[in-house]
Amino acid sequence: MNNQKDDFVIEMLNITKVFPGIKANDNITLQLRRGEIHALLGENGAGKSTLMSVLFGMYQPEEGVIKKNGEVVRINNPNDATKLNIGMVHQHFKLVEVFTVLENIILGAETTKMGFLQKQEARKKVEALIERYGLKVDLDAKVEDITVGMQQRTEILKMLYRDNEILIFDEPTAVLTPQEIDELMEIMRGFKREGKSILFITHKLNEIMAVADRVSVLRKGKYIGTVDVADTNKQELSNMMVGRPVQLQVVKEPAKPGQVVLDVQNLTIPSRLHHNNAVKNVSFQARAGEILCIAGIDGNGQSELVYGLTGLERPSSGKVLVGGDDITRASIHKRQAYLSHIPEDRHKHGLVLDFTLEQNMVLQRFREKQFEKAGFIRKAAVRSYAEKLIEKYDVRSGQGPVTMARSMSGGNQQKAIIAREIDRDKQLIVAVQPTRGLDVGAIEYIHSELVRERDEGKAILLVSLELDEVMSLSDRILVLYEGEIVGEFDPKQTTVQELGLYMAGAKRMDPSQMSVFKQEERKETKNEQ
Amino acid sequence: MNNKLSLLYRKDGTQKFLSSLIAILLGMVFGSILIAIVGLNDSDIGGKGVFDGIKLVFLGLFSTGMKDGSLTFGFNPSLFGDMLFRATPLIMTGLSVAVSQKTGLFNIGAPGQYLMGTTVSLMIALSIPASSVPPVVIWLLAFLGGILAGALWGAIPGLLKAFLNINEVLACIMTNWISAILTTWLFDVSRFSVFRGPATSAMGDPIVLNGSFKNLIESTKSAYVYMTNYNNVATAKLGLDKLFPGSQVNGGILVAILLAVVVYIVINKTTFGYQLKACGANRHAARYAGIQDKRNIVFSMAIAGGLAGAGASLYWLSGNTEFAWQTYQSLPAVGFNGIPVALLAINNPIGVIFSGVFMAMLNIIGTRLKALTAYNEYITDVIIAAIVYLSAFALVIRMWLGGRKKKKEAAPKPAEPAPVQPAAEKPVETSDPAVSEEQKGGAQA
Incomplete structure (x- = not known):
């Protein structure tokens, strides 16, 4: 055994892949050591997915060779890749929704006896894998009924079931909650301990710093370089990725909140998914010149709250006032005179x-x-x-x-x-996850636009799942948990860890400490006078 | 020059047109092969018959008859006129399907809407006595009645879709059969009495229409409803009969063309059309933007129904078309044929005019085949069927035509709603060429 550092399990040497009009990969070399977590970093469109598709046999490169354990291999299709023990979790899961988790895992690699499925055998093997790597899934649940995180673990089990040694994760965290991301990181570390080699495609710097050993950076189809994570930092990586110095921190003056623009009073909104209310008796106010952020884990009523404000859903009780006018029952069209809405899902709602x-x-x-x-x-x-x-x-x-x-x-x-x-220049901007799935350059731009609007005296209601964004962009934070506001924070006086506790429902603020409730009391006393 | 040509070739409209044209040509070639196979296996037809048949498939519209055992060709005004007459309802049902498609709905209910338009306009045209109301007014009333009946019939699946989210295809199929039964029942139970007026009948006798809509005068035709010219109601010829002597053509074709142009303008130039298209392309985004999606779905289906109903009126009000009603009413093929007409035109209202005329031409070719060769006219139905399949294929042909161009420029993304999109500044993305690659593969396969 020679130098362990040069023990490459997969080498992609001088890969060039040309599509008509564009060089998607231009002379890219990527060497994956045995038992390492190797991150592949690049902005959207930098050529990461193309390179992985080449490795997975979906494209044939014009130039370059792929070596496994030092020997040149030809990978003509995904089946070849599977034979070489290469497995991939795609960004968009490839699962059969109406099949159970177990059925999905064994699909395509079924053990049969005289044409009959041998599910019991498969189940034993899968259960052993679950035990070994701590992958919590319900084998008998249908895929359509389980969370995104569990769907991803199903995809991971699919790779393990096929005894894959080289695991490719294509943007695995894009769809996960912060907790699920932590779990995934732990799972990846577990694989590393077991000697599996991991290629981790991402454009999120935090995750690379947290879990990867080395990182290769691509930019516009070109190979920029490979560095040890221990020797680098986020700023250096993002400069390599974007090609210019990037502002990672949001630059903004302290907020100067003016008069109340959005006044939500005891709003209750029913849920489409279950019988409970999605938003329960929520009251808060957003002022001109501030960015108020609603933080929380996905599915705690944020979407419904926004629908209630923008008219996509009818509240069952409570009031919504913008600039003093009651718009609780106004049509979507009428509300547009009061607010701008940057929707959560740009393909579903934002654009035709x-x-x-x-x-x-x-x-x-x-x-x-x-x-x-x-x-x-x-x-x-x-x-x-x-x-x-x-x-x-x-x-x-x-x-x-x-x-x-x-x-x-x-x-x-x-x-x-x-x-x-x-x-459209309205007094209130409701921005829901405005930077979801975007790369560093675009995030920088959108954040600066929102800050500029704030400085021009707009009230901005930001709904975000990304705690980094919550902490850096907002002037005031409300945490929503199971449809209720459980805490109010000043981002300068709190930490991500503390917010996390409230988001998970482990802690709850006394209503008297929150200004949102104080204002209500003030109003009541005013009424009495 | 070359540059201009390639620009023209790259235009989306040109590609759509070419793809439909290729579908048509392939369909006709397929028909010719079929004619050859049938002919060579039939001792009555033989080699010359096969040759004649194929000639007719391509040139049937210009057939003038047969002389000394060989086909003669030239301009045949009566065939042209008949083609335009038969094209009228096809254009209207084609428009009906195209309009609904723009709103993302599939109007397979055109046969039912057409049938309701037929029933109502025939009843109005026959039951208002021409002796007391000018026939032009009766014609207009019957025409409007047909449109309204069709619109109402189209609105039913529209309402079900908008408010109860019932699939419009299912609702349309049901309303189709309800309309068939309703038509049978209405003609059976309705009674009317009209003094026919001063003009004479085909047999030269003065007539009092009485009792049932069934044609009681010509007793051999008991299953037929009176023709509207028994009540002096007939679509104005507008001089077209002079242009195409010996044919059934009338002003209806001009009305159909006018309506197609109007539909084109409404869809493409007005805010109403913009709303319809927005609802069709993305109902959620339309709602987000404050467009009333439910109202637009109902409107779209009602307009589609109205157009099909108008087609029925224009056909049956011509004066000398006979409506054969049965106790077990079938659904009119012209309603279903609106689907291939719209498909061939790729839902372009102006294109519908041409594809409607083309389908009518195939129909005429069928009659020529029957009249001049030993083939029967049903062989053209097979050709139509082949073209329908191939026009569905037109989309694939379009991708194949556009394949090279699309790869250089921006290719469409997969339709799945992706939370994370690849690509940065450039619209060309690493994952996109894959899409057109796959599409191209599909086209070749």
């Missing part, structure tokens, strides 16, 4: 993907006089308005205003939505 960019830019405003004349759309006015927004907010697309929204990159789709919503 099969419309052009300019059509999307006037999604709410097409009825306005400047864009409509006698029932006809003023196409020239729409075009020039779209061009103005594209220029002002630097929305990049292939063909400008007539680009199909579908063909734009995620970051620019989000920029288009933000341009549209900010330009």
Whole structure:
């Protein structure tokens, strides 16, 4: 056994993959040591997924070779990859929704006897794996009924069931809650101890610092370099990834809250998923010139709260006031005079993907006089308005205003939505996970836009699942747990750990400590006078 | 010049047009092969018959007859006129399907809407006496009645979809059969009495229409409803009969073309059309934007129904088309044929005019085959069927045509709602070429 450092289990040497019009991978070399966690870092579109698809046999590279244990191998399709014990957890899970977890795990690698499934044998093997790696799943639950985290563990079990030694994780944390991310990290460390080699594709620096041994950086299809995580820091990595110094911290002045813009009183909203109310008797206020953040683990009523404010869902009781006007029962169309809404899901709510960019830019405003004349759309006015927004907010697309929204990159789709919503210039901006799934450059831009709007006197209600974002962007934090506000914090005087305790429901603030309730009392005393 | 051509080729519209054209050509080639196989296995037809048959498939519209045992070709105005007449209802049902598709709905209810339009416009046209109301007014009332009946029939699945989220395809199939039964029942039980007026009948006698809508005068035709010209109601010819002498053509084709243009303008130029399309492309985003999605779904289906109903009115009000009703009413094929008409036109209302005319031409070719060769006209139904399959294939052909271009420029993303999107500044993404690669693979396979 020679130097352990040069014991590469997989080597991808000088890989070049060309798609018509673009070099997705340009002479990239990636060497994975046995038993290491190797992160592959790059912005969206840097070529990470293409490189992994080459390794997994979905693409054939124009140039370069792949070696396993020092020997050149040809991987023509995913089956070849499986034979070489390479397994992959895809970003979008490839599970059969109506099958049970066990059925999904054995799918394609079933043990049969005379054509009959031998589920008991498979179950024993899977249960042993669950035991060994601490992967909590319910083998008999249907995939459609389990959480995203559990679906991911199902995908991981699929790889283990096939005795894979090289595990590829493609952006595994994008869909997970902070707790699930921690669990995943622990699982990955467990694999490392067992001698498995892991390729971990991500653009999240925290996760790399937490779990990876080495990291290779790609940028625009080119190989930038490989560094030991121990010898680097987040700032250096993000500079390598983006190609210029990046502002990781949000720069902002202390907030100067003005008058109350959004006043939510005893709002209760039913849930579509279960019989309990999703939002229970919630009251709070957001002021002009502040970024108020609703923090919490996904599924604790944030979405429903936003739907209640924006009109997508009807509250069963309570009131919503914006600028003093009661809009609790107003139609979505009427509410648009009061608030801008950057929706959680940009593909479901934010954009009509099969419309052009300019059509999307006037999604709410097409009825306005400047864009409509006698029932006809003023196409020239729409075009020039779209061009103005594209220029002002630097929305990049292939063909400008007539680009199909579908063909734009995620970051620019989000920029288009933000341009549209900010330009509507309303006193309240409801921004739900405005940076979800975006790369560092785009996040930096969106944060600075939101801060600028705040400084111009808008009230901003930010709903975010990312604690980093919550801590760096907000001026005040409310924690939502099971549909109730359980704590109010000043981001300068609290820690992520403390917020985590409230988010998980382990702690709960006395209502008298929270200004949201004090204000209510004040109002009642006013009434008595 | 070359540059211009390649620009034209790369335009989306050109590609759509080419893909439909290729589907049609392949369909006709398939039909020719079929004709050859049938002919060579049939001792009555033989080699020359096969040759004639194939000639007719491609040139049937220009057939002028047969002289000394060989086919003659030239401009045949009566065939052209008949083609335009038969195209009228096809254009309307094609529009009906196309409009609903723009809103993301599949209107398979055109046959039922067409049938309701038929029933109501025939009843109005026959039961208001021409002696007391000018026939033009009766015609207009019957036309509007047909539109309204179709619109109402289309609105039912629309309402079910919007408010109860019932799949419109299922609701449409049910309303189709309800309309069939309703038509049978209405013509059976309704009674009317109209003095036919001063003009004479086909047999030259003055007539009093009485009792049932069933044609009691020509006793051999007991299952037929009176033709509307028994009440002097007939679509104006507008000089088209002079252009195409000896044919059934009338002003209806002009109305159909006009309506297609109107639909095109409404869909593409108005805020109403914008809302319809937004609801169709993404109902959630439309709702988010404050567009009333439910109302638009109902509107879309009602308009689709109205167009199918208008098609029925234009066909049956021509004056000399006879409606055969049965105790077990079948669904009119022209309603279903709206689907391939819209498919071939890729839901473009202007394109529907041409695809409707084309389908009518195939119909005419069928009659020529029957008249001039030993083939029967049903062979053209097979050709139509082949083209329907291939027009569904038109999408694949389009991808194949656009494949090279799409890979260079922005390719469409997979439709799945992805929380995380690849790619940064450039619209070309690493994962995208894969998509067009797959599509291309599909096209070749």
